[in-house]
Amino acid sequence: MIDFRSDTVTKPTPAMRAAMAKAEVGDDVYGDDPTVNRLQDMAADMFGFDSALFVSSGTQANLLALMAHCERGDEYLCGQQAHNYKFEGGGAAVLGSIQPQPLPNQMDGSILLSDIEAAIKPDDIHFARTRLLSLENTIGGKVLSQDYLAKAQTLAFNRGLKIHLDGARVANAAVAQGIAIADITQYFDSVSICLSKGLCAPIGSILLGDERLIAKAIRWRKMLGGGMRQAGIIAAAATLAITDQVERLADDHDNAKRLAMLLTQVDEIDVDVEQVQTNMVFAKLADNINPKRLADALFTKGILISASQQLRLVTHNDISKQDITTFVQQLKHAIVSVK
Missing domain, CATH: 3.90.1150.10 (Aspartate Aminotransferase, domain 1)
Known part of the structure; x- marks a missing residue:
């Protein structure tokens, strides 16, 4: 079949299948799967973060980030078309008791900085506490400019917000601009990167952040049933996704x-x-x-x-x-x- 429905339908490459067959494995819940550990260390180093966590899906990576950044009753700002608002089953609200505040996406996929500024709630017991700005790149196949990301980061910093990137297709955004993925991820406190779309891995996403955020994400992952055992089998393919498939x-x-x-x-x-x-x-x-x-x-x-x-x-x-x-x-x- 010629399948145009999504890049999620990609099959693992022959090199990935070979790597999976011979992958060295351990129990990842105990933290002793060497292939998973190498992938996490490599991803953190490549994309400019202290730590990384290998998880089963992009939806899980986004949810873990939201739950690690926000407490119950907190709020995150995002686009009306954001995947982690519109297409992830309301997980942040249902499982994290986190309130989404969706804002209009412009034709280029961005959210007006003035809309973001206006949506930040005052410190008042009547309002949810605005803690996080979440952006997506690419969004609807469109690339957010580097200038826009820099301005969004500055706004978030000045208003005391953390900033998360749903980078399911951030590799596409980087390649389209002729830059490194790290040039995009530098503007964010946390990033999720899906490895099973255009990068061809059969399963998995990476969540990137500082040590504190990833420690919280590990705990939430376990609570949500996302702890994996001999996950090196899929991490072997995921490693080739970020080393061989980006260009x-x-x-x-x-x-x-x-x-x-x-x-x-x-x-x-x-x-x-x-x-x-x-x-x-x-x-x-x-x-x-x-x-x-x-x-x-x-x-x-x-x-x-x-x-x-x-x-x-x-x-x-x-x-x-x-x-x-x-x-x-x-x-x-x-x-x-x-x-």
Whole structure:
């Protein structure tokens, strides 16, 4: 299948499978899995933090960060489209008793600094205590500028807030700008990085922070059932994700641009090529095209998309240039068949 639904569908590379097969393992809850420990030490060093924690998912990494930064009754500020507000089951509120304060995301994915400033609550018993600003980069495939991150960090510092990055696709943001991941993570007190999206690991995310935050996160991870045993098997693949797969993301970005350009040739598709910054293409179907019928028609040709009037098409390691050409050809046929 040619699968455009997400970069979460990537399969581990042959090198990852080989590394997993021969990984040295121990019990990670006891802290004695050597492969996990090496991954955590390497990630902390690469991305400029004191400590790192290997966890099962990006959702868990974000939740652990929120719960480590905030106490019950505290509040975090985030974007209306933030993954840790909109797509993570309300975990911060349900499990952490932490109140989210969502703010409008601008077209470029940012949150207006003036909106952030205005949302910070005064020190008053009537209000939740604003403790944390959470940003996401990339967000909707868009890259937050370095200048914006620097200003957001300064605002947070001046107002006594900590600042967290949901960096699920921060590697894409770095590659798109031609900079190192550490150039982005330097602006944050904590960062989550997903290794199982464009970086191709089968499982896992890294949470980065200082020693105190990671110590709290380890305790919360155990309480939430996230302690892992012989996790070196998956940490071996995760290690290759951050050493071998980052620069390759440029190919995904090029393929996304190529896909968007080809879609401009389809009358029933509206796409803005200039909005494609990384590995995501957003395209609007004409109103007379039923997205469910279109997805079903493409499925019969070995192509998977998420059925929606607003298509999100994601390029990744398992999609080639030829796959993109094949998809657009089959899309044209499928549109004719479902009209």
